Amino acid sequence: MPMLAIRTVAAWLVTLTLVFPLLWLFLTAFKTELQAISVPPLFVFTPTLDNFAEVNVRSDYLLYAKNAVITSVVSTLLGLAIAAPAAYSMAFFRTRRTRDILMWMLSTKMMPAVGALVPVYVIAQTAGLLDTRTALTVIFMLSNLPIMVWMLYSYFKDIPHEILEAARMDGASVWSEFRHVILPLGMGGLASTGLLCLVFSWNEAFWSLNLSSARAGTLATLIASYSSPEGLFWAKLSAASLMAIAPIVVFGWFSQKQLVQGLTFGAVK
Amino acid sequence: MSRFLPRALMAPAVISLFLWMIVPLVMTLYFSVVHYNLMQPGIKEFIGLANFEFFVTDPDFGPAILNTLKLLSAVIAITVVLGVALALLVNEPFPGRGVVRVLLISPFFVMPTANALLWKHMMMNPIYGVLAEVSRLLGTKPVDWLSDLPLTSVIIIVAWQWLPFACLIFITSLQSLDREQMEAAGMDGANALQKFWFLVLPHLARPIAVVIMIEMIFLMSVFAEIFTTTGGGPGNASTNVAFLIFKEALMNFDVGVASAGALFAVVLANIAAVFLIRMVGKNLDK
Numbered sequence: 147m148p149m150l151a152i153r154t155v156a157a158w159l160v161t162l163t164l165v166f167p168l169l170w171l172f173l174t175a176f177k178t179e180l181q182a183i184s185v186p187p188l189f190v191f192t193p194t195l196d197n198f199a200e201v202n203v204r205s206d207y208l209l210y211a212k213n214a215v216i217t218s219v220v221s222t223l224l225g226l227a228i229a230a231p232a233a234y235s236m237a238f239f240r241t242r243r244t245r246d247i248l249m250w251m252l253s254t255k256m257m258p259a260v261g262a263l264v265p266v267y268v269i270a271q272t273a274g275l276l277d278t279r280t281a282l283t284v285i286f287m288l289s290n291l292p293i294m295v296w297m298l299y300s301y302f303k304d305i306p307h308e309i310l311e312a313a314r315m316d317g318a319s320v321w322s323e324f325r326h327v328i329l330p331l332g333m334g335g336l337a338s339t340g341l342l343c344l345v346f347s348w349n350e351a352f353w354s355l356n357l358s359s360a361r362a363g364t365l366a367t368l369i370a371s372y373s374s375p376e377g378l379f380w381a382k383l384s385a386a387s388l389m390a391i392a393p394i395v396v397f398g399w400f401s402q403k404q405l406v407q408g409l410t411f412g413a414v415k
Numbered sequence: 416m417s418r419f420l421p422r423a424l425m426a427p428a429v430i431s432l433f434l435w436m437i438v439p440l441v442m443t444l445y446f447s448v449v450h451y452n453l454m455q456p457g458i459k460e461f462i463g464l465a466n467f468e469f470f471v472t473d474p475d476f477g478p479a480i481l482n483t484l485k486l487l488s489a490v491i492a493i494t495v496v497l498g499v500a501l502a503l504l505v506n507e508p509f510p511g512r513g514v515v516r517v518l519l520i521s522p523f524f525v526m527p528t529a530n531a532l533l534w535k536h537m538m539m540n541p542i543y544g545v546l547a548e549v550s551r552l553l554g555t556k557p558v559d560w561l562s563d564l565p566l567t568s569v570i571i572i573v574a575w576q577w578l579p580f581a582c583l584i585f586i587t588s589l590q591s592l593d594r595e596q597m598e599a600a601g602m603d604g605a606n607a608l609q610k611f612w613f614l615v616l617p618h619l620a621r622p623i624a625v626v627i628m629i630e631m632i633f634l635m636s637v638f639a640e641i642f643t644t645t646g647g648g649p650g651n652a653s654t655n656v657a658f659l660i661f662k663e664a665l666m667n668f669d670v671g672v673a674s675a676g677a678l679f680a681v682v683l684a685n686i687a688a689v690f691l692i693r694m695v696g697k698n699l700d701k
Contacts, residue, residue: 154509160501161515167575168521170545171533183543186551232428239421247429249696254436256688258636260657261681264664264673265442271453288435295428320420349526351639356665366639370528373535373643380536380543387529398524399517406587409629414584414622 174384182380197385204382207389210368214390217279217354217364218347221286222340225294228287230336233298234328238310248299255292259352270357279362282354286347293346294339297408301335302328338404341397348394365390443681446674453668466675473672475651475659483655483683486570487634491627493574498581498626499619503611506589516586523579527639534572535561535644565645565653572640581626588622589615624694631687635680656680 162169174182176193201207236244266285267276275281305328313323329336351366358367369390372383398405406414447466449459470476505515522530538545539560547557560568592615600610636657641647647654647662654662656679664673 150509153504153507154511157504157509157515158511160504161518164575164578165518165521166545167533167538168525170537174537182537185543186548187543187545228427228431231424235421235424241421245696247425249692251428251432252695253688253692254432256632256684256691257436258632258657258680258684260636260638260660261443261677261684262439263660264446264670264677265439267664268442268446268670269438288431291428291432291435345524349524351527352636355528355639355642356661366526366528369526369532370639370643372532373528383532383536387533391525391529394526395521395524398520402517402520402583405520405523406584409580410584410622410625414588414625 171384171387174380175388177381177384179379179381182384197381198389201382201386201389204379205368205371205386207368207386210363210365211389213279213282213358213362214348214364214366217282217286217362218344221283221290221347222343224283225287225290225343226298226336226340229291229294229298229339230329230332231324233295233302234324236295236299237302237305238307248296251292251295255289259289263352263356266353267356277358277361277363281357282362282364285353285357286350289350289353290343290346293408294343297339297342297404298332298335300407301332301339305331338401339408341401342404342408345394345398345401440681443674443677446670447678449671451670453670462671466671470663470672470675470679473659475654475662478651479654479656479659482566482651482653483635483657485566486573486637486655487631489570490574490577490634491630493570494577494581494630495623495626497578498585499623501578501582502585502589503615505586520579520583522576523583525576527576528643530576531572531640531643534568534575539568561645562649565649569637569640569644569653572644573634573637576640577630577634581630584622584626585619588619592618621694625691628687628691628694632684632691635684635687656683 170187173189175197176195177188177191178194178196181188181191236248270276270281309327309331310323313327318326348364349366350364351370354364354367355370358364369383369387372379372386448461448463450462450465451459501519505512505519525533536544541547541557541559544557544560546560550557558564597610597614600614605613637655638657638661641653641655641658642661645653647658656676660673660676660680663669663676
């Protein structure tokens with residue numbers, strides 16, 4: 147099968163070339179600073195773990211990590227708590243306007259973030275919320291909300307109506323119907339929606355760069371601080387980046403399938 | 416069932432999104448017609464369209480529009496063409512296909528700031544970077560990417576991040592391609608190119624349109640990649656509209672002019688959004 151062999155080699159070569167920067171980041175994280183800038187670049191070296199320890203000394207890594215975890219987790223949970231009832235209502239109490247509301251929610255996601263930068267900045271400044279986790283959490287939640295409603299709606303829609311009717315015949319209230327039928331059956335949808343929004347919030351860089359710095363900054367802002375020319379500590383930069391991206395890239399792999407659904411709003415199947 | 420309950424369940428989501436949309440919009444409209452500088456608090460006088468005039472006549476404005484369009488079209492072209500090619504390459508089974516797919520999608524999950532710095536320092540540094548080493552191996556002079564080709568550098572960085580997104584969508588779409596039709600075409604003597612042109616490409620028309628529109632909306636506001644690499648420079652060589660608005664608002668503290676600029680960005684993005692929403696809406700009716 148020479149065709150298969152050629153295809154296999156080609157696919158692997160192209161893929162490894164494309165992800166080479168990430169592999170290089172991974173390698174550099176285990177080098178010393180001198181090895182990191184060696185010419186020609188080093189592929190074989192004795193790995194060291196020193197960078198991971200030093201990152202925290204240089205830049206209070208743990209604080210930024212804590213901010214990233216709190217803002218992304220809380221915004222995701224809050225978003226699910228608001229989006230799930232709305233999606234449930236749209237999927238099971240359809241009216242003529244349901245479609246319009248869904249489309250309108252989608253349209254709010256189309257507003258470029260930079261269009262809202264000035265007012266949001268002024269509001270946050272006036273309310274004393276600049277550089278707070280509260281502001282970032284609320285904004286992450288709002289910018290993910292349309293995707294959440296949309297994804298949950300498409301999951302809930304697929305739950306057979308007969309199950310709900312049976313529950314209603316047995317005299318289940320709306321709350322117990324939601325609690326005992328929808329939530330268990332929709333668990334998969336809730337989990338993958340949550341996972342995807344967690345990835346988005348974790349990586350979010352526009353609002354976190356503009357609204358936060360030393361107190362509420364997330365890992366995205368910490369990494370950006372290595373931008374200055376004097377910050378040429380590549381091994382430490384790599385170690386910090388690796389710690390910041392590794393968990394979320396793994397999450398991302400698990401949410402691949404939902405990613406297409408969530409990003410294209412069901413326009414591509 | 417009363418009508419009250421379904422509405423009450425929807426209310427929190429609808430109200431919060433409504434506020435999220437309308438409050439910034441109204442404030443932007445208002446700020447865009449007053450003189451408002453964060454360094455001069457208390458002064459907010461009506462100045463009509465002067466902010467718009469100032470923003471449009473800013474010598475950085477023309478280049479920023481041009482850079483935005485260049486960045487948009489280059490990244491879209493790269494991601495669509497390479498995305499289709501890649502998706503076709505990994506569409507048929509081969510050893511390790513699952514691993515390849517997982518690896519391919521990874522750059523999309525890397526936060527933009529980490530992605531940008533990885534390229535700025537370790538890839539594009541003219542002395543120690545990997546690309547410089549590649550140039551030396553090829554016997555050419557290493558390029559100082561960020562100084563000499565700032566916009567191209569930003570394009571490469573952004574395209575690298577969005578290629579997996581386009582590719583993933585095309586991979587998903589290719590799975591619904593009619594295999595029997597492809598086989599029938601093969602038996603009728605169609606070659607690979609003909610099959611691609613008459614069967615695969617028409618099938619991909621819709622996902623390609625979706626990718627273009629989504630990327631238009633998101634790439635309009637490319638910010639973190641510019642902020643962490645070139646800072647819009649040298650000069651204004653890699654300043655796009657989003658970065659120009661940021662400069663006006665948070666570096667010159669001129670809220671009024673920044674708001675006028677923001678309205679431009681909103682209008683630009685809405686052109687793409689209208690088409691996308693229509694397409695999604697049609698799909699919803701099916």
